[in-house]
Amino acid sequence: MSFEAGSMGPKVLAARRFVDQTAGVASIGALGDVEAIMAGEAGTHVLPSLGPATIEESRAKQLAEA
Secondary structure: OOOOOOOOHHHHHHHHHHHHHHHOOOEEHHHHHHHHHHHOOOEEEOOOHHHHOOHHHHHHHHHHHH
């Protein structure tokens, strides 16, 4: 998947770096949609490579490890 600079490219790259360094979940979206983004209902979510997993499973694993 590729994104042009000036579009989603820088955001996706930063989100991927965050996930690679923390094994956390990164979400990209409009600030006005924050509740829906946090609920996994809006936005773009970058998950660590754990195999097939939903955002809810990934968050549950992250919380369990905290």
